[in-house]
Amino acid sequence: MRIIERLIARPSAEELRGKEPDRLALTWEQRRWLRGRFTTAAGREIALALPTGTRIKPGAVVLVEAQWYVEIIAADEPLLAVFPPDHASALKVAFEVGTRHFPLALSGRELLVPDDPAMAHLMGRLGARFERRVGAFEPIGFGAHGDDA
Numbered sequence: 001m002r003i004i005e006r007l008i009a010r011p012s013a014e015e016l017r018g019k020e021p022d023r024l025a026l027t028w029e030q031r032r033w034l035r036g037r038f039t040t041a042a043g044r045e046i047a048l049a050l051p052t053g054t055r056i057k058p059g060a061v062v063l064v065e066a067q068w069y070v071e072i073i074a075a076d077e078p079l080l081a082v083f084p085p086d087h088a089s090a091l092k093v094a095f096e097v098g099t100r101h102f103p104l105a106l107s108g109r110e111l112l113v114p115d116d117p118a119m120a121h122l123m124g125r126l127g128a129r130f131e132r133r134v135g136a137f138e139p140i141g142f143g144a145h146g147d148d149a
Contacts, residue, residue, distance in 0.1 A: 004048050005050065007056070015064065022041055024040045024046065024073070025073050026075055028139055042068070048062075058136065077115075077134065078132065079135055081110045081130060082128050083129045112135075
């Protein structure tokens, strides 16, 4: 098992040429709290033991070996897609989500939040039209430290 304790600088395309890409799908929370044991898509066991506060964006390469490398991808997860009818309604939903310390993402004119009972209840109370979905979640303001990760 490989243990990853620090992020590496973004490798160039030349450094990755000829190597087998392997993927590790992580939810937004897993990309935020980077500790644990995981299995990549190719079945490789890796452990993340990154410093507190480290965050990884999808597309980050976290390990490069002689024949292969590991790239982080966003795992599909349950979401609520909210369809505010106008700008003021969108701001109200965003404000209410934020005051509950939940993350929020934008997808075109839709707002995305985790599919959580508290969020579904809030959307109902606000009269916001929403639907349940499964997809990748990349919240606003959530990113890696630095531009390379």
